[in-house]
Structure formats: C-alpha cells, structure tokens
Amino acid sequence: MKQYDCIVPGCDWKTHTEEEAEIVRRASEHMRQAHEEASIRPNMVEQIKAHIRDEDAQSA
Ligand SMILES: [Zn+2]
Numbered sequence: 166m167k168q169y170d171c172i173v174p175g176c177d178w179k180t181h182t183e184e185e186a187e188i189v190r191r192a193s194e195h196m197r198q199a200h201e202e203a204s205i206r207p208n209m210v211e212q213i214k215a216h217i218r219d220e221d222a223q224s225a
C-alpha cells in the first residue's frame with residue numbers, strides 16, 4: 166500500500182492505494198478541484214511521485 170499527502174503546504178488531504186499511477190491520478194484530480202490547477206504540468210507529476218511513501222515501511 167502506498168500513502169500520499171498533498172504537496173501543498175497547509176493542505177491535509179491524503180490518499181492511499183495499491184498503485185502509484187492511481188495516486189498520481191487522484192492527486193492530479195485533487196490539485197484541479199482543491200487548488201484550482203487548470204493543468205497538471207509534468208514537473209508536478211514528478212513532485213507527486215517524489216512525495217509517495219510506502220506504508221509498509223512504517224511498520225518495519
Ligand atoms: Zn491539497
């Protein structure tokens with residue numbers, strides 16, 4: 166399971182899924198709806214991916 170917290174400071178939106186691609190999809194949708202990003206730039210996808218954490222790592 167992968168965990169993701171919104172990259173925007175002060176925003177406490179978070180999600181978790183099995184698939185990294187699904188996190189990118191949900192995060193992109195959240196950016197449009199909550200932060201009024203009209204288009205998701207390629208570097209934003211990279212930022213999102215860099216922010217994804219493996220939930221399993223916490224229990225180690
Ligand atoms: Zn957010």
